[in-house]
Amino acid sequence: MSSFKALRIHQADKGVDPRLEDITLDDLAEGSVELRCAWSGINFKDALGITGKGKIARKFPLVAGIDVSGTVEASEDPRYKPGQKVLVTGWGLGETHDGGFAERARVRGDWVVPLPDELDLRRAMLVGTAGFTAAMALVRMEQNGQRPDQGPVVMTGASGGVGSFATRLFSRAGYNVTAVTGKADAAEYLKGLGASAILDPADVDYGKRPLEKAQWAGAVDALGSETLTWLTRTVQPFGTIAAIGNAQGIELNTSVLPFILRGVSLVGIDSVYCPPSLRLQIWERAAQLLREEDFNAICHSELTLDDVPQACADLMDRKVRGRMLVRLSGEH
Numbered sequence: 021m022s023s024f025k026a027l028r029i030h031q032a033d034k035g036v037d038p039r040l041e042d043i044t045l046d047d048l049a050e051g052s053v054e055l056r057c058a059w060s061g062i063n064f065k066d067a068l069g070i071t072g073k074g075k076i077a078r079k080f081p082l083v084a085g086i087d088v089s090g091t092v093e094a095s096e097d098p099r100y101k102p103g104q105k106v107l108v109t110g111w112g113l114g115e116t117h118d119g120g121f122a123e124r125a126r127v128r129g130d131w132v133v134p135l136p137d138e139l140d141l142r143r144a145m146l147v148g149t150a151g152f153t154a155a156m157a158l159v160r161m162e163q164n165g166q167r168p169d170q171g172p173v174v175m176t177g178a179s180g181g182v183g184s185f186a187t188r189l190f191s192r193a194g195y196n197v198t199a200v201t202g203k204a205d206a207a208e209y210l211k212g213l214g215a216s217a218i219l220d221p222a223d224v225d226y227g228k229r230p231l232e233k234a235q236w237a238g239a240v241d242a243l244g245s246e247t248l249t250w251l252t253r254t255v256q257p258f259g260t261i262a263a264i265g266n267a268q269g270i271e272l273n274t275s276v277l278p279f280i281l282r283g284v285s286l287v288g289i290d291s292v293y294c295p296p297s298l299r300l301q302i303w304e305r306a307a308q309l310l311r312e313e314d315f316n317a318i319c320h321s322e323l324t325l326d327d328v329p330q331a332c333a334d335l336m337d338r339k340v341r342g343r344m345l346v347r348l349s350g351e352h
C-alpha cells in the first residue's frame with residue numbers, strides 16, 4: 021500500500037509533538053468516503069492544537085487539521101462518486117477523527133459537503149471553518165431579524181480569519197461594518213474588505229453599567245470575555261450578537277438587563293456540529309456573496325505541511341491577518 025504525507029499529533033511528556041510522517045490508509049480512522057486532499061487552511065483551533073496551547077486532539081496519534089477540500093477517490097456512500105469535488109469542515113476532524121493536514125483523508129458520508137458551484141477547492145479552504153463560521157453568524161443573525169437598515173454592526177478580532185470573513189460577508193450583504201482590531205497596521209486591509217470604520221480596542225470604553233449607550237445594531241464576536249460583555253451593554257434594542265469565539269477568554273460577566281430591557285439576542289455559533297441542511301445553506305450564502313478579489317485580499321499565504329507548525333505559532337502570537345492556506349495536492 022502506498023504511503024502519503026500527514027502531519028500527526030503525538031502525545032509528549034509535556035504537551036504534544038507534531039510530526040510530519042509517511043503513513044498509509046490503514047493508519048487512518050474509519051470512514052465511508054476516501055479523499056485525495058487538495059487544500060486545507062489554518063484555524064485558531066489548529067494553532068491551539070499544534071502548539072499545545074489548547075487540548076484539541078482527543079486521541080493519539082491523530083492527523084491534525086479541522087478542514088479539508090479534495091476529490092473523492094473511493095466511496096462506499098452512494099451519494100458520492102469518484103472524481104467528485106467536496107469539502108469537509110468540523111465534525112471532529114483533527115480532534116477525534118484524523119483530519120485534513122494530510123494528502124489523503126477518510127471521512128463519514130454525512131460530513132461531506134459537495135463543492136458549491138461558485139467555489140473551487142482552493143477557495144473553499146480559504147473560506148474554511150473561519151469563513152463558514154462568519155457566514156453562519158450572518159445567516160443566524162438574519163434568521164433572528166437582523167437587517168442592514170438597523171445601523172452599524174461591529175466585528176471583533178477583525179483581522180483574524182473569522183473577523184476578516186465576517187467583515188467582508190456583512191459588508192457584501194449591505195451592512196455598515198465597524199471593525200475592531202488591535203493591529204495598528206490592519207486598518208487599510210479591513211477597509212479593503214468593506215469596513216467603513218476601524219476601532220482600536222485601546223480606545224474602547226468598556227463601561228461598567230449593565231446598559232451603556234447603545235451604539236451597535238448587531239455584533240459578531242470572536243473574543244468573548246470583557247469584549248463580549250461590552251457588546252451586551254452596547255447593542256441597540258432588538259439587535260443580535262453572534263458569540264463565536266474566545267480568543268480573549270471564556271468568561272462572560274453580564275446581566276439580564278440587555279435581554280429584558282432592550283430585547284437583545286445572544287446567538288450561539290457552533291460550526292463543528294452545525295446540522296447538514298443549515299450547513300449547505302450557509303456555504304451557498306457565502307459562495308454567492310464572495311467575489312474573486314475577496315479571496316485574493318484575505319489570503320495571507322500558501323504553505324506546505326512542513327510550514328504548518330511555525331505558522332501555528334505565528335497565529336498564536338497574533339502575527340497573522342487573514343487566512344493561511346495549506347497546499348496538499350494543490351488541485352483546484
Ligand SMILES: NC(=O)c1ccc[n+]([C@@H]2O[C@H](COP(=O)([O-])OP(=O)(O)OC[C@H]3O[C@@H](n4cnc5c(N)ncnc54)[C@H](OP(=O)(O)O)[C@@H]3O)[C@@H](O)[C@H]2O)c1
Nearest residue numbers: 064153177178179180181182201202265266267289290291
Ligand atoms: N464557534 C465556532 O464554531 C468557531 C469557529 C471558528 C473559530 N472560532 C473561534 O473564533 C475565534 C477566532 O478564530 P480565528 O480562526 O479567526 O482566529 P485568528 O485568525 O487567530 O483571529 C483571532 C483574532 O482575535 C484577536 N485576538 C487574538 N488574541 C486576542 C487576545 N488575547 N485578546 C484580544 N484579541 C485577540 C486578533 O485580532 P486583532 O489583532 O484584529 O485584534 C486575532 O487576529 C477563536 O476563539 C476561535 O476558537 C469559533
